[in-house]
Amino acid sequence: MSEHGHIDPSNKKIALLIAVLALVLAVSETLSKAYQTEVITKQVESSDLWAFFQAKSIRSTATTLALETAQANGLADDPKAADTIAKWKNNVKRYDSEPETGEGRKELAARAKKAEHQRDIVNHKYHNLEISSGMLQVAIVLASASIITNVMLLAWLSGALGLVAIGFGIFAIMGAVLVG
Numbered sequence: 001m002s003e004h005g006h007i008d009p010s011n012k013k014i015a016l017l018i019a020v021l022a023l024v025l026a027v028s029e030t031l032s033k034a035y036q037t038e039v040i041t042k043q044v045e046s047s048d049l050w051a052f053f054q055a056k057s058i059r060s061t062a063t064t065l066a067l068e069t070a071q072a073n074g075l076a077d078d079p080k081a082a083d084t085i086a087k088w089k090n091n092v093k094r095y096d097s098e099p100e101t102g103e104g105r106k107e108l109a110a111r112a113k114k115a116e117h118q119r120d121i122v123n124h125k126y127h128n129l130e131i132s133s134g135m136l137q138v139a140i141v142l143a144s145a146s147i148i149t150n151v152m153l154l155a156w157l158s159g160a161l162g163l164v165a166i167g168f169g170i171f172a173i174m175g176a177v178l179v180g
Contacts, residue, residue, distance in 0.1 A: 128172030
């Protein structure tokens with residue numbers, strides 16, 4: 001307020017700038033938290049797929065060991081064991097690749113790598129939006145300081161930083177989408 005009780009019109013503009021920056025900050029933070037949740041979800045998905053991959057590897061190793069033991073003991077020539085040995089051989093192949101169900105080791109590894117890639121893209125979005133949010137917070141502080149100090153340069157710096165933050169946020173969302 002000036003000495004005569006009138007509000008400086010530039011303060012209204014700065015207050016509006018602060019309101020817009022705060023609105024954009026709220027959107028940026030909301031998107032950031034959504035991406036953070038998706039990062040965790042994709043991490044859990046990839047971990048589950050790798051655990052399933054490891055279980056298939058253990059089954060394959062155990063079946064291969066049983067098959068080799070049977071062959072070493074001469075059971076490969078025994079007609080009674082032939083069906084079991086054939087079943088074991090098929091199981092080893094199925095553990096390695098099972099395109100029908102997507103649950104062979106090859107398919108599980110591909111799915112896990114895809115989930116990791118998606119996690120990495122979303123993680124970049126999350127971190128970039130956090131940077132954008134930080135810039136918006138600084139812009140709000142600069143705008144507030146310009147009201148207190150009556151230094152319009154701070155308001156201009158605030159507006160410029162706000163625009164950079166908005167541009168960075170848009171790039172964070174769209175740029176990562178283009179990459180992925």
